[in-house]
Amino acid sequence: MEKITTPKQALERAKWLCAKQERCQSEIHKKLKEWGIEEENAQEIVTQLIIDNFIDEKRFSQLYCRSKFNQLKWGKIKISYELKQKGISEKCIQYGLKELDNKVYIETLQKEIEKKTKELKENNTFILKNKLIKYFYSKGYEPELTIELLK
DSSP states (O other): OOOOOSHHHHHHHHHHHHHHSOOOHHHHHHHHHHTTOOHHHHHHHHHHHHHTTSOOHHHHHHHHHHHHHHHHOOOHHHHHHHHHHTTOOHHHHHHHHTTSOHHHHHHHHHHHHHHHHHHHOOSOHHHHHHHHHHHHHHTTOOHHHHHHHHO
16 A cells, blocks of 8 residues: 555545444544644544544444444443443444344343353352353443343
């Protein structure tokens, strides 16, 4: 790929990146900075990408929530945290989390608990439950929900 030296080149490359994979504003800002684009020009490029519908934080949030849940089996807490780290607004995060069907979410957690229980091979139920709660908390599941499903 050619070296990016002008804002016009950066805009075209950013459009290409956004067309290839859904991106959020912070990811594009980071790329523009890496390419040596000045902040003022970077902001104009991001604004143009939003106007042209290459960047849509709601759409990004929806896709991010679905993919992290379906592929990595992350819980809502971790997904929400990661989206906040990317600078996504609370409103867009909530919009994205609505993509996760509650029934499927609970069923998935239940299956993951069963799978992890077999992996751990722990005889002491108290220790086993503690390990499971810690593990699923680290995966971003709500501790209350995990405890409820362990009963």
